[in-house]
Amino acid sequence: MTDATLRGAEPATVRDALDRGDPLPGTAGFAGELDGRLVRDVLGRVPLFVDDASPDWAFEPSTLAEPRLVPAGTTAPVDDPVSGRESRWTLPEPEPEPDRDDALEALEHAIETAAETVRRDSREIAVAFSGGVDSALVAELLDAPLYVVGFPDSHDVAAARTAADAMGRDLTVIELEPADLERAVPEVARATGRTNAMDVQIALPLYLVGERVAADGFDALAVGQGADELFGGYEKVVRLDHRVEAETVRGAVREQIASLAEQLPRDVLTIGATDLEPVAPFLHDAVVEAALRLPDDLLADEDERKRGFRRVAARHLPGEVAERDKKAVQYGSLVARELDRLARQAGYKRRMDDHVSTYIESLLADGTQ
Numbered sequence: 001m002t003d004a005t006l007r008g009a010e011p012a013t014v015r016d017a018l019d020r021g022d023p024l025p026g027t028a029g030f031a032g033e034l035d036g037r038l039v040r041d042v043l044g045r046v047p048l049f050v051d052d053a054s055p056d057w058a059f060e061p062s063t064l065a066e067p068r069l070v071p072a073g074t075t076a077p078v079d080d081p082v083s084g085r086e087s088r089w090t091l092p093e094p095e096p097e098p099d100r101d102d103a104l105e106a107l108e109h110a111i112e113t114a115a116e117t118v119r120r121d122s123r124e125i126a127v128a129f130s131g132g133v134d135s136a137l138v139a140e141l142l143d144a145p146l147y148v149v150g151f152p153d154s155h156d157v158a159a160a161r162t163a164a165d166a167m168g169r170d171l172t173v174i175e176l177e178p179a180d181l182e183r184a185v186p187e188v189a190r191a192t193g194r195t196n197a198m199d200v201q202i203a204l205p206l207y208l209v210g211e212r213v214a215a216d217g218f219d220a221l222a223v224g225q226g227a228d229e230l231f232g233g234y235e236k237v238v239r240l241d242h243r244v245e246a247e248t249v250r251g252a253v254r255e256q257i258a259s260l261a262e263q264l265p266r267d268v269l270t271i272g273a274t275d276l277e278p279v280a281p282f283l284h285d286a287v288v289e290a291a292l293r294l295p296d297d298l299l300a301d302e303d304e305r306k307r308g309f310r311r312v313a314a315r316h317l318p319g320e321v322a323e324r325d326k327k328a329v330q331y332g333s334l335v336a337r338e339l340d341r342l343a344r345q346a347g348y349k350r351r352m353d354d355h356v357s358t359y360i361e362s363l364l365a366d367g368t369q
Helices: 011-020 100-119 133-142 154-168 178-192 197-215 227-231 235-239 249-260 260-272 283-290 307-315 337-346 355-367
Strands: 031-034 037-040 049-051 067-069 074-077 125-128 148-149 173-176 219-224 277-279
Touching: 011 031, 011 227, 049 307, 100 133, 100 260, 100 277, 100 307, 100 355, 125 133, 125 197, 133 219, 133 227, 148 197, 154 173, 173 197, 178 197, 178 260, 178 337, 197 219, 197 337, 197 355, 227 249, 227 307, 235 249, 235 277, 249 260, 249 283, 260 277, 283 307, 337 355
Parallel strands: 125 148, 125 219, 148 173, 219 277
Antiparallel strands: 031 037, 037 074, 049 067
């Protein structure tokens, strides 16, 4: 079963959220068993799984025979977790704040509140730092050591170095070799329960930076996760192309926020596999609520993405860092390129369907023999 019945919040807080139907009660997410029912918060920030083959549940998929992710915002009786499920929380739809300056002040206050909540804890925290604005703001507000992972010629290593210099901060660089990927792939696949290429490519840098951070004696790894989804960081929310269903930027941003429930378990489970606790200040309820109230001109357009977030970041960071775009971690670290190369060297050619995923499955099989 589990090592604790409820993670992420005090029982009284979750009971109150249930009584009031409050989807954002001031937590950084929660999930588990409460009063004979399974609960998972509206953004799915804490993973929770049930077993299709039994009434068991767990926080990690590896302990269940047929794990299924519990949908975000739902509750269900412990003894009937599938057919007895009901939706209890949905993402609010507040009216945008009409005053641009007030919206920015509210967002800055929310982000600082989330950071202060993290700082009050006694954990020793390091930051997964890519040199982009998201991780840079986390690093600045938490005043925590910076770690970057990537292959020697990668964009992320170069960007992290220049950003750390601009911020006047020391940086630990973890330079990867192909053997690091071969070793880590089975660990990531087992921890997350995922073998598809995209998920594993995204998770590998987190796992490999987490390994080093844990070896250096830290308790937690802080990340910038959630900023792109909350604040309009993706090109597709501006283009409104086939990748989104919405017809407006605001609607497309809400779609991305809703997608967090599927993405976050991968990241949380990956960091947890290194014996670190994940810390994601931008996913605190206060920040989510402030983000939902941003007016349209502080979201994204063809000229700039994450406009409101960048304005807040510029109050804490050098301008050159606050304005930076970043590559997706699997590409910025060159993990995707090198994993593809390893797959082809192992005989899994690009003409095969999903050759990298097949290679990942082979490594996982080899590791369990």
